[in-house]
Amino acid sequence: MSATLPEASSKELFGHPKGLLYLFFAELWERFSFYGMRALLVLYMTKHLLFDDDMAFGVYAAYMSLVYVTPMIGGILADKLLGFRKAIILGGILMSLGHFFLTIEQPVFFYGSLALIIVGNGFFKPNISSFVGDLYAQGDARRDSGFTIFYLGINLGAAIAPLACAWFAITYGWHYGFVLAGFGMLLGLFVFHRGLKTSVFGDKGLVPNVKLYESKKFGLAKGTLTIIGAFLAVPIFALIVRYNEFEHYLVWIVSAFLVAYLIYIIKSVSVKEKKRLLVAVYFTILYTLFAAIFEQAGSSLTLFADRNVNLVGMDAAGTNSINAGFIILFAIPFSMLWTFLSKRKSNPNSAIKFGLGLLFLGLGFIVFALSAHSVDETARTAMSYLVIGYMVLTLGELFLSPIGLSKMTELSPIKYVSFIMGVWFSANFYGHFFAGKIAKLTAVSNGEPTIFSEGFFGSIVTAITGLTPEIASGKSEAFQQLFSYVSVYASFGVISVIVGIFAIVISPIIKKMMEGVH
Template identity: 80%
Template sequence: MSNVISEVDQPQLFGHPKGLLYLFFAELWERFSFYGMRALLVLYMTKHLLYDDDIAFGVYAAYMSLVYVTPMIGGILADKILGYRKAIILGGILMVFGHFFLSIEMPVFFYGSLGLIIVGNGFFKPNISSFVGELYAQGDSRRDSGFTIFYLGINLGAAIAPLFCAWVAIKYGWHYGFVLAGIGMVAGLLVFRSGLKNNVFGNKGHVPNQQVYDTKSFGLNRGKLIVLVAIASVAVFATLVRFNEFEGYLVWIVSGFLVFYIGYILSKVTSKERKRLLVAVYFTILYTLFAAIFEQAGSSLTLFADRNVNLVGMDAAGTNSINAGFIILFAIPFSMLWTYLSRRKINPNSAVKFGLGLLFLGLGFIVFALSAHSVDDFAKTSMSYLVIGYMVLTVGELFLSPIGLSKMTELSPLKYVAFIMGVWFSANFYGHFFAGKIAKLTTVSDGSTNIFSEGIFGKITEYITGLTPQIASEQSDSFQQLFSYVSVYASFGVISVIVGIFAILISPIIKKMMVGIH
C-alpha cells in the first residue's frame, strides 16, 4: 500500500487530511467500548463473580495480552488480502458482539465474549492506526502532530468510558455497564462507515490486490474464508483466557513466530530498511517494559485505589479515567510543542523521547509509592498522590506511545506496514503478560511479602516509602496490603527510571540507525 498521498484525492481540514477526523472519532468510540469494559472487568470478577485476586489477575492479564497479539495476524491479513477498510469493519462487528454477550451471565458467554473482543481487536486496532499513517506522505512534518491528535481521540474515549460505564454498572447492574460499552463500539463503526460513504479517504485502504482477494479455497474467496476462520478462532482464544496458567507457552510460540517473520523481512529488504526495522524492534522492546509497568492501571492500581486510597468524587473503576483525562489536557499542547520545536529545528529525536517516556513513567510510580507517607489509621492514603502519579506517568506516555505509533509507520518497509504496526502492539501482549506477573506480586496472604521487600529492592522501598516488612507485619491486614502495593511500585519505578536514562545515553547510536528519520 503506497504512502504517497496527493492533495487531490484527500480533502483537508484544519491543516490535516479530513480522513483523520473520521478515524479520530471511530477510534474514540472504539476505545470508549474497550476501556469502559476494561475498567469494570477486574472489579466485576472480584466483587460479582467472587474470583480471588490471583484468578482475576490471571484472566485479566491473559485477556489484555491476547488483545494485543492478534493485531500481528490482523496486520498481515490486511497487508496481503483484506486492506484496511474491510479489516476495520470485520473487527468492529466482532467486538460489538463481544461486548453485548458480556451481559449474559454464563461462563461460556463470559469467556466467549472476551474471545470475540480479542479477535475483533486484532483486525481493528493495527489497521485503523496504519490507516492514519497512510494519510501522510513519507517525511510529512504533520505526521507526529497527526498521530498525537489521533491519540487524543483514543484517550477521550478512555476518559469518558470508565466514568459512564462504572456509573451505569453501579446504578443499574454490571451487565448494563457492559451493554453501554457495546453501544460505544456500534457508534465507532457507524462513524467509520460514514467516512467511507463520504469518500474522505480518497483511494486509501482498499483491498491491495483484488485478484488475490478473489482467489478461491474450499469454494470460498479468501476474504470470506478469513471471516469464517476468524469466527472459529474465537473458541481458541476464549479457551486460552479460561486456562490462562498455560499462557506462558503461547509467549514462546509468539516469540518464535516474531523472530522468524522479522528475520524473513530483514532478509528481503535493503540495508537502509534493515537498520530502520531494527530500530522499530528496539522501540518495541522499550515499549514492552513501559507497558508491563504502566498497565498496572487496569489491575493492581484499580484494586489499590479501591482498598487503600481515600477516593473523592469517583469510585475505583472511575480512577481508570484519570490517565486519559490528563492525556486530553496535554495532547494538543504536546502536538503543538512538536510542531513548534520542529520549526525551530530543536525537536528531540524519537530515541530521546522514548527514554524520557520511561523516565517519567518511573517517576509516576515512585509518586504512588510515596503515598505511604500519608497513610491513615485505616491504611488509606491521600488521593492526591494517585492523581499526581497519573499526571506524571501521562507525560511519559505522551513522550512515548503516540510517537511510537508515528515512527512504526515511518520505520517500516512499505510492504509490511500493518504487520510492523502489529509488532508494535505485540509489546502490549508481552507487557500485559508481565503486568499480570507484577500485579500478582501485590497479592497478600497470611502475612507474606514479595521479593521487593528484601535485599537492594527492600532498601529502595524503605527509602522511598519509609516502610519495612517488620513495620507492615505489626499492622492490620489492610496495612500489609498497602505495603505490598507500594513496595512493588517503588521498585519498578526505579527500574523504569534507570532504563530511561540508559535509553537517552545511547540515543545517538539509535538516531544514526534511523537513517534520516527523526
Template identity: 70%
Template sequence: MKIFSATTDVFGHPRGLLYLFFAELWERFSFYGMRALLVLYMTKQLLFSDEMSFGIYAAYMSLVYVTPLLGGMLADKILGFRKAIVLGGVLMALGHFFLTFEHQIFFYSSLGFIIVGNGFFKPNISSLVGKLYREGDHRRDSGFTIFYMGINIGGAIAPLLCAWLAEVYGWHYGFVLAGVGMLLGLLVFKNGLQNDVFEGHGSVPDEIKFKHKKWGITNGNLIVIAAFLAVPIFALIVRFHQFEHYLVWVVTSFLMIYLIYIFNQIKKEERQRLVVAIYFTALYTLFSAIFEQAGSSLTLFADRSVNLICLNAAQTNSINSGFIILLAIPFSMLWTFLSKVNRNPNSVIKFGLGIFFLGLGFVIFGLSAQHTDEFAKTPMFYLILGTFIYTVGELFLSPIGLSKMTELSPAKYIAFIMGVWFCANFYGHFFAGKIAKFTSVSTKGLGVFSEGVFGEITNLISGLSAENVIKSGEQLQQLYSYVSVYSNFGVMTAVIGIMVIVFSNPIKRLMNGVK
C-alpha cells in the same frame, strides 16, 4: 450524510484523520469502558480470587495485542485496511454484548470475540492514519498525537459512564453501553468510506487474491469464517491462562521467523530502520508492563488503599485519559513548533523521557504511603499526581511510537510491523500480570520486595519498614504489598529511561534520516 466538509484539509490535517479520530474514540470508549469494570466484576460479582482475576485479565489484555500481528498480515496481503477494520468492529461489538449474560460460557466467549476483533481493528486503523501523510510530512507526529487524543477521550468518558451505570443499575448495563460505543465507532468509519475521505488508501490490495476461491469460498470470506472459529480457541486460552507462557514462546518463535524473512526481502537502509523499530518495540514492552498496572493492581489499590473522593475505583481509570485530553493538543503544538525551529528532540530521546516519567509516576505511588491514615489509606492526591506524571511519559512515547512505526516500517510490511508494535502490549500485559501478582497479600510473608536492597528502596520511598508492617494489621500489609512493588519497579524503570537517553546516538544513526 457528511460529518465534515469536503475540503482537502481540516485544521491543517487530512480530513480523513477526523473520521478515524472519531471512529477510534468510540471503539476505545467500548474497550476502556469494559476494561474498567473487568477486574472489579470478577472479584466482586463472579467472586474470583485476586490471583485468578489478575491471571484472566493479563491473558485477555495480552491476547488483545497479539492478534494484531495476524490482523495486520491479513490486511497487508488480502483484506486491506478498510475491510479489516469493519470486520474487527463487528466482532468487538458482539463481544461487549455477550458480557451482558452472566454465564461463564458467555463470559469467556465475549473475551474471545474482543480479542479476535481487536486484531483486525487496532493495527489497521493506525496504519490508515499513517497512509494519510506522505513520507517526511512534518505534520505526522502532530497528527498521531491528535489521533491519540481521540483514543483517550473515549478512555476518559467510558469508565465514568460505564462504571456509573454498573454501580447504579447493574454490571450488565455498563457492558451494554460499551457495546453501543463500538457500534457508533463503526457508523463513523462507514460514513467516512461513503464520503471517500481516505483518498483511496486502505482498499483491498489484490482483488484477484481476495476473490480467489478455495473449497468454493473466496479468500475474503474464508478469513471471516476463520475469525469466528478462532473465538472459542482464544476463549479457552483465557480460561486456562496459567498455560499462557507456552503461547508466549509460540508468538516469539513466529515473530523471529517472520522478521528474519522480512530482513531477507528488504534493502540495507530498510533493515537498519527495522532494527530501530524492533528496539522501540522492546522499550514499549517494558513501558507497557509497568503502565498496565492500571486496570488491574492499580484499580484494586484505589479500591482498597486510597481515600477516594468523587470517583469510585473503576472511575479512576479515567484519570489517565483525562490528562491525555488536557495535554495532547499542547504536546501536538509543541512538536510542530519545535520542528519549525529545528529543536524537536529525536524519537529516541522522547522514548527515554517517556520511560523515565513512567518510573517517576510509580515512585510517587510509593511515596503515598508516607501519609497514611489510621485505616492504612493514602490521600487521593498521590494517585492523581502519579497518574499525571506517567501520563506525561505516555505522551512522550506512545503516540510518537505509533508515528515512527509507520515511518520505519518497510512499505510492503507496514501493517505487520504495526502488529509487532502492538505485540509489545501482548508481552507487556503478560509481564504486567506477573507484576500485579506481587501485590497480592500472602500468608508466607511480605514478598521479595521487603528484603535486601529491594526492602531498603521500599523503606526509603514509602517510609514503611517490613519489620513494623509485619506486626501490623492486614490493611497496612495490603498497602505495603502495593507500594513496595510500585517503589521498586518505579526506580528500575526511571533508571532504564536515563540509560536510553545516554546511549541514544547509535540508535539515531540507524534511523537514516527519520527524526
C-alpha cells in the same frame, strides 16, 4: 454524531488530511467501548463473580495480552488480503458482539465474549493506526502531530468510558455497563462507515489485491474464508483466557513466529531498511517494559484505589479515567510543541523521547509509592498521590506511545507496514503478560519478605515509602496489603527510571541507525 462531521468538500481540515477526523472519531468510540469494559472487568470478577485476586489478575492479564497479539495476524491479513477498510469493519462487528454477549452471565459467554473482543481487536487496532499513517506522505512534518491528535481521540474515549460505564454498572447493574460499551463500539463503526460513504479516504485502505481476495479455495473466496476463520478462532482464544496459567506456552509460540517473520523481512529488504527495522524492534522492547509497568492501571492500581485510597468524587472503576483525562489536557499542547520545535529544528529525536517516557513513567510509580507517608488508621492514603502519580506517568506516555505509533509507520518497509504495526502492539501482549505477573506480586498481604522488601530493593522501598516488612506485619491485613502495593510500585518505578536514563544515553547510536527518520 453525523451532524457534527463536516462534508468532504476539501482535502484538509485544520492543516491535516480530512480522513484523520473520521478515524479520530471512529477510534474514540472504539476506545470508549474497550476502556469502559476494561474499567469494570477486574472489579466485576472480584466483586460479582467472586474470583480471588490471583484468578482475576490471571484472566485480566491473558485477555489484555491476547488483545495485543492478534493485531500481528490482523496486520498480515490486511496487508496481503483484506485491506484496512474491510479489516476495520470486521474487527468492529466482532468487538460489538463481544460486549453485548458479556451481558449473559454464563461461563461460556463470559470467556467467549472476551475472545470475540480479542479477535476483533486484532483486525481493528493495527489497521486503523496504519490507516492514519497512510494519510501522510513519507517525511511529512505533520505526521507526529497527526498521531498525537489521533491519540487524543483514543483517550477521549478512554476518559469518558470508565465514568459512564461505571455509573451505569453501579446504578442499574454490571451488565448495563457492558451494554453501554457495546453501543460505543457500534457508534465507532457508524462514524467509520460514514467516512467511507463520503469518500474522505480517497483510494486509501482498499483491498490490496482484488484477484487474490476473490480467488477461491474450498469453493469459497479467500476473503470469505478469512471472515469464517476469524469466528472459528474465537473458542480457541476463549480456552486460553480460561486456562491462563498455561499462557506462557503461547508467549514462546508468538516469540518464535515474530522472530521467524522478522528474519524473513530482514532478508528481503535493503541495508537501510534493515537498520530502521532493528530500531523498530528496539523501540518495541522499550515499549514492552513501559506497558508491563504502566498497565497496572487496569488491574492492581484499580484494586489499590478500591482498597487503600480515600477516593473523592469517583469510585475505583472511575479512576481509570484519570490517565486519559490528563492526556486530553496535554495532548494538543504536546502536538503543538512537536510542531513548534520542528520549525525551530529543536525537536528531540524519537530515541530521546522514548527514554523520557520511561523516566516519567518510573517517577509516576514512585509517587504512588510515596503515598504510604500519608496513610491513615484504616490503611488508606490520600487521593492526591494517585492523581499526581497518574499525571506524571501520563507525561511519560505522551513522550512514548503516540510517537511510537508514528515511528512504526516510518521505520517499517512500506509493504510490511501493518505487520510492523502489529509487532508494535505485540509489546502490549508481552507487557500485559508480565503486568499480570507484577500484579500478582501485589496480592501478598501477610507481610512476608519478598524480593522487593529485602536487599537492594528493600532499601529502595524503605527509602521511598518509609515502610519495612516488620512494620507492615505488625499491623492489620489492610495495612499489609498496602505494603504489598507500594513496595512493588517503588521497585518498578526505580527500574523504569534507570532504563529511561540508559535509553537517553545511547540515543545518538539509535538516531544514526534510523537513517534520516527523526
